[in-house]
Amino acid sequence: MRAVQPIAPMSVILYHWEPNANSGKPMLTLAEKGVAYESRYLDLLQFDQHKPAYLAVNPDGTIPAMVHGSRVLTESTPMMEYIDDEFPGPPLKPSGAEACWRMRWWMRFFDAYFAPSLSMIGWSIFIGPAARQRPPEELRAAIDRIPLESRRIAWRKALFNEFSAEELAESKRRVLFATRALEQHLSRSSWIAGDTYTLGDINGFNLGYALPLSQPEHCNDTQTPHIMEWLRRIYERPAARETWAKGRTQMVARVKILERHS
Amino acid sequence: MLELYTSEPNTFFLKPLIALAEKHAAFATHYFDAASLEQFADGVPRDLESSLQLEREGPLLVHDGTLISSSFFMLEYISQALPGASLMPVDAYDAYRARAWGQFLGAHLGSIVPVLGAAKYLFAHLAALDPAMVERRIAAIEPIERRAGWLAVRDGTYSPSYLQAVRERLRAPLARVEATLNGGPWLAGPAFSVADIDAYPMLRVLPDLAPAAVNAQSTPRICEYLGRIAMRDSVREALRTARTAHPERQFVPGIEASRWG
Numbered sequence: 001m002r003a004v005q006p007i008a009p010m011s012v013i014l015y016h017w018e019p020n021a022n023s024g025k026p027m028l029t030l031a032e033k034g035v036a037y038e039s040r041y042l043d044l045l046q047f048d049q050h051k052p053a054y055l056a057v058n059p060d061g062t063i064p065a066m067v068h069g070s071r072v073l074t075e076s077t078p079m080m081e082y083i084d085d086e087f088p089g090p091p092l093k094p095s096g097a098e099a100c101w102r103m104r105w106w107m108r109f110f111d112a113y114f115a116p117s118l119s120m121i122g123w124s125i126f127i128g129p130a131a132r133q134r135p136p137e138e139l140r141a142a143i144d145r146i147p148l149e150s151r152r153i154a155w156r157k158a159l160f161n162e163f164s165a166e167e168l169a170e171s172k173r174r175v176l177f178a179t180r181a182l183e184q185h186l187s188r189s190s191w192i193a194g195d196t197y198t199l200g201d202i203n204g205f206n207l208g209y210a211l212p213l214s215q216p217e218h219c220n221d222t223q224t225p226h227i228m229e230w231l232r233r234i235y236e237r238p239a240a241r242e243t244w245a246k247g248r249t250q251m252v253a254r255v256k257i258l259e260r261h262s
Numbered sequence: 263m264l265e266l267y268t269s270e271p272n273t274f275f276l277k278p279l280i281a282l283a284e285k286h287a288a289f290a291t292h293y294f295d296a297a298s299l300e301q302f303a304d305g306v307p308r309d310l311e312s313s314l315q316l317e318r319e320g321p322l323l324v325h326d327g328t329l330i331s332s333s334f335f336m337l338e339y340i341s342q343a344l345p346g347a348s349l350m351p352v353d354a355y356d357a358y359r360a361r362a363w364g365q366f367l368g369a370h371l372g373s374i375v376p377v378l379g380a381a382k383y384l385f386a387h388l389a390a391l392d393p394a395m396v397e398r399r400i401a402a403i404e405p406i407e408r409r410a411g412w413l414a415v416r417d418g419t420y421s422p423s424y425l426q427a428v429r430e431r432l433r434a435p436l437a438r439v440e441a442t443l444n445g446g447p448w449l450a451g452p453a454f455s456v457a458d459i460d461a462y463p464m465l466r467v468l469p470d471l472a473p474a475a476v477n478a479q480s481t482p483r484i485c486e487y488l489g490r491i492a493m494r495d496s497v498r499e500a501l502r503t504a505r506t507a508h509p510e511r512q513f514v515p516g517i518e519a520s521r522w523g
Contacts, residue, residue: 071355078361085354097343098328104335105311112316112369116521154522167521177405181314 010069012037015057017044018252019243021119022076023064024206027246029080029199031239033089037066041248045130047142061147077107080199092202094193103193103200106185110207114178117171118207121214123158124168126251131159176218179211179227186226197234205234209244210254232258264289264344267306267322269296270512271500273375274320276463277333278340279500281456285346293505296514297387299399299412317372318408319514334364337456349456356451363449363457368517370435371464376516377428378471381420383511388416411515432468432475436484439465443483447490454494462491467510 014030014037016023030037042048042063050061058065058074066073068086073079084092093100131139139159146152157163182204185192192200209231211219221228234240235258244255266282266289269275275296282289294300296319312322312331323330323339330339341349351357388396396416403409414420420428439461442449450457466488468476478485491497501509 068355073355073358073362075358075362075365078358078365081361082354082358085357097339098325098330100342101330101335101339102311104338105315105332108316108332108335108365109314111365113314120522150520150522157522170521181310184310 013040013067014038014064015040015042015049015054015066016064017042017049018247018249019206020247020252021115021206022062024243025076025203026064026066026079026083028202028206028239028243029083029092031243032092032202032237033083033087035083035087035089039246045127047145050142050145050147055147059147061151077111077199077203080202084199092197092199094196094198099193099196099198103198106192106200107203109178109181110203113174114182115207117174117178118211118214120163120171121168121175123154124161124163128158128161132161136160175215179215179218179224182208183224183227186230190230197237201230201234205231205240209235209258210251213254213257232260235259263324263326265292265324266290267292267294267301267324268503269294269301269321269514270506270509271503272467272509272512273379273463273516274317274333274372274514276500277459278321278323278336279503280459280462280494280496281337281340281349282344283496283499284349284459285340285344287340287344287346291503297384297512298391299396302399302402313408314405317368317517318411319516334368334456334460337364337459341456349459351451351453351455351457353451356455360450360455360457364460366438367435367461367464369520370431371461372517373519374428374431374435375464375467375471376513377420377519378425379467379511379513380415380515381425382471382513384415384513384515385418385420388412407518411518415515429472429475432472436468436475436481439487440481440483443487447487454491458491462488462497466492470510 012030012035014026016027016039018024019027042054044063048054049063054065055061057067057072060074062074064074064076064079066079066083073082081093094103143152143155143159146155189195191197192204208227212228212231218224219227235244235255244252247253247255264287266278268279268291271279292306294303294306301319307322307324307329309329312329315331317333320331320333321336323336325343330336338350351360400409400412400416403412439449446452448454448458449461465476465484469485469488475481476484506512
């Protein structure tokens with residue numbers, strides 16, 4: 001059994017990429033809790049996450065990773081719950097078992113259904129073309145360094161544009177289906193878990209902040225008014241402003257679509 | 263009022279039965295034969311979340327009218343909502359590990375074990391049913407991802423090479439579980455927890471479905487672990503709910519494998 005560690009002196013180091021998808025989940029959660037952390041930015045497109053220095057922290061080579069004292073956390077959604085459990089600050093889990101269940105159910109739907117389809121489209125449009133600026137032999141060597149086979153396959157598909165038309169069409173179908181399910185859900189409660197802002201909203205925002213730009217025909221004020229209002233309410237939070245201001249790429253600057261103009 | 267809609271105590275269906283027994287909770291049982299698609303008959307409650315839940319087939323807990331689906335989160339719900347000792351680890355980092363196990367084993371064992379079980383048992387079971395009834399029930403399943411799980415089994419699309427590839431995918435999760443059990447008796451911290459209740463029902467069928475992968479020589483810690491958990495009163499009580507001689511042979515299609523490859 002591990003010795004119980006004193007909490008106060010333990011520093012938090014977060015290895016992350018842009019405030020987007022999995023990296024943005026702990027970034028926004030830490031900001032909401034008011035937890036100071038040491039930021040270690042990894043450039044996904046330079047494959048920083050597969051370099052030895054980072055593999056020493058997370059042998060799987062996935063981003064993000066959080067180091068809290070001697071504890072290493074590499075799964076972003078359970079990491080958010082840990083941050084809420086472990087640190088003082090405003091609670092980010094709802095009160096009551098039912099609302100907690102609903103928060104977790106939707107986070108899994110985002111992580112395991114919505115996000116993989118949305119990211120397949122995103123990788124085919126953004127990450128693949130951006131990385132293909134570099135010589136193919138360099139890309140092949142970079143892929144060979146990826147520790148997990150499932151991630152090697154994913155990167156190979158993205159870097160060499162190996163997504164089939166059928167796969168992309170199926171991903172688009174799923175994104176539309178999931179968008180409609182989310183709109184239906186947000187028409188019955190103002191936040192993911194009910195009447196309070198929780199980790200479920202943080203998770204969903206990281207997934208969906210750019211939907212109005214990437215899926216303009218399906219996610220807009222006419223078709224999905226509840227999603228639009230929900231995204232804007234989250235973007236207006238000081239913690240979200242602060243977190244997205246840390247973005248370094250045009251991809252993340254898409255969040256500005258959520259500014260209200262009237 | 264607490265009600266559990268459930269089938270034979272195996273894989274996803276076994277999990278809440280163990281947790282409810284650990285809590286000594288009283289509940290009403292609504293039994294259906296999931297391998298014969300009885301969960302699609304009238305009378306089984308549905309809502310947005312239960313229809314879209316990613317295990318596709320599984321138990322449904324109804325607590326004072328609220329539907330709770332998706333088996334790992336159902337375990338956390340049972341731990342939190344019902345009186346009795348918590349089934350979540352006390353320490354925040356151990357709780358993180360329990361949730362990370364739930365996510366990892368859900369994606370891996372949750373998509374592998376049902377395929378192996380379906381190939382060995384469910385395919386023959388479906389083939390022996392009235393084809394018109396099977397056709398009618400499968401055609402009515404929504405959403406399409408849930409229907410696709412049944413079509414893959416019925417149409418025999420699990421080829422030998424596909425099944426071999428699925429067996430290969432067992433290696434990583436089994437190695438991770440074995441390595442963790444080398445460090446202690448339970449998956450997430452010093453005590454038996456939801457992580458063990460979640461893992462056990464998926465692991466216990468593997469000596470039958472993948473004997474080359476799970477056996478006393480290759481995975482001694484997992485075999486001891488299975489024996490340790492099988493002795494718990496809660497597990498015996500859960501297994502006593504079986505209505506067939508071999509609940510460990512009843513399978514449903516399970517979680518979809520990652521579409522990324």
